[in-house]
Amino acid sequence: MASASSSLTQEFEDWDRPFTDEELQAIDEAVLQSTTTTDQRHVSCSSDYDADEKSRRRLPDSLFIFHPNNTNSNSFSLSPCHRRNRFPSYAFRRSSSTSTCQVMRYPEIAFKGRIVYSRGFDEVEKSAEELLSFVELKRRNGGQAILGFDIEWRPTFRRGVTPRETAVIQICGDKNVCYVMHVIHSGIPQNLKSLLENPTSVKVGVCIANDAFKIFKDHNVSVKALEDLSDLANHKLGGDCKKWSLSSLTETLICKQLPKPNRIRLGNWETDVLSKEQLHYAATDAFVSWYLYEALQTLPEAENKKIEESVVVSS
Numbered sequence: 001m002a003s004a005s006s007s008l009t010q011e012f013e014d015w016d017r018p019f020t021d022e023e024l025q026a027i028d029e030a031v032l033q034s035t036t037t038t039d040q041r042h043v044s045c046s047s048d049y050d051a052d053e054k055s056r057r058r059l060p061d062s063l064f065i066f067h068p069n070n071t072n073s074n075s076f077s078l079s080p081c082h083r084r085n086r087f088p089s090y091a092f093r094r095s096s097s098t099s100t101c102q103v104m105r106y107p108e109i110a111f112k113g114r115i116v117y118s119r120g121f122d123e124v125e126k127s128a129e130e131l132l133s134f135v136e137l138k139r140r141n142g143g144q145a146i147l148g149f150d151i152e153w154r155p156t157f158r159r160g161v162t163p164r165e166t167a168v169i170q171i172c173g174d175k176n177v178c179y180v181m182h183v184i185h186s187g188i189p190q191n192l193k194s195l196l197e198n199p200t201s202v203k204v205g206v207c208i209a210n211d212a213f214k215i216f217k218d219h220n221v222s223v224k225a226l227e228d229l230s231d232l233a234n235h236k237l238g239g240d241c242k243k244w245s246l247s248s249l250t251e252t253l254i255c256k257q258l259p260k261p262n263r264i265r266l267g268n269w270e271t272d273v274l275s276k277e278q279l280h281y282a283a284t285d286a287f288v289s290w291y292l293y294e295a296l297q298t299l300p301e302a303e304n305k306k307i308e309e310s311v312v313v314s315s
Contacts (some may be wrong), residue, residue, distance in 0.1 A: 020267035048228040109256035113175055115279050121189055127179045128191035134173050135201040148172040148290030149203040149223075151211045152269040152282060165218045167269035171195075171203075172286035180282045184270050188219045200226045204293040205286075206230050223267045229292055238302030250288055253295050258288055 118127040118251040135145040152168040167184035169192075181192065195201070196215065204227045205211065212223035212263075233253075250258040264281045274282075 014103075029160060042203040083185040088257060094258075106251055106255050109250060109254070109288060110259075110280065110285070111172070111178055111284040113287070115176060116179045116285045117182070117274065117279055118179070119185045119273065121186045124183065124186040125189040125191050126182045127181055128189060128195050129197050131173065131179060132191060132198070135195070135198060139142050139200055145173055145201040146293055147201050147203050148286040148288070148293070149205045149208060149211065150282070150285045150289060151214065153214075154268055154270045155266050163214075164270070166215055168274070168282055169215075170282040170286040172283065172290045175287065175291070178283035178286050180279055180286075181275065182274060183219075185272075188221055193221050196221050196223045201225060202227050204229060206244060206249070221253060227293065229289060229296070232293070232296050236296050236299045243298050246288060246292075248287065249292055253292055258284070 034310060068168070076293045116127055116130075118124045131147070135147075138145040146251060148171065150170050151166050153166050154164045156162075156164060165183070168291055169183050170178060170182045171181075172178040183192070196203075202225045203212075206229045208226045208228050212226055215223055229246070229249060230242075233244050233249055244252075247258045248261060250256050259281075261281075264277055267278065269278070271278075
């Protein structure tokens, strides 16, 4: 008994002893081994990343981080998203025995402006009228309205079942105001039809042609002047074509994470009144579509970049 008590006392006395360098290294290796085994299913390895860097254009150091401050200002604030911020050293941690990578998470992006929610026929008609006035003002000033565009509908979760009708249309033309229209209750009033069919305002989004087709199928309205952000990103960034999602494009361009909680994304968009969370989700998607378009437009053309590089080499 005395021997056991002495051993136990010695064990507790050793409890707060500082780790040696060898012990710390062993812990680091164990943690790295466990995380890289899990992360291997989710991210490409560092060798793939290096190969991709050779084929794709390097993004300029003046890319974009959204600042939610001063949302009432008309100024459009961009700040550097440096390469070291996009791919910090701890995001791609290498091991001597494996070439896998670790995942990092960027801060979330959210729309911080005013959300105009309309669900009745007259309310949706008024919202669309305001958007038409916005489009006309842009035209008079010699510009063109760019509208971040997205839709939502209630999922069915069953194979072979016809998808339900479009429930929500969200449109955002700047960082200050986003319109969320609950068309499952209002239908498509004339002003909204005119806005969607207006060829002078460009509607932007990822896979936006699919959204336009669904609206045509559900409401017999033809959405005109579409710009797919995935196609635009491939054109601007160069390299092999990639099927971008809104989330992946957000992380690549502006170092932000676009939250997509399933309980909202796959929720009931036909509910009588949308929740605050649903409104913010819908508005953020439309806002991010608009914002990424503006970001991509600031990039030089990939073809021009290749020409410039060839001229430098030849000279």
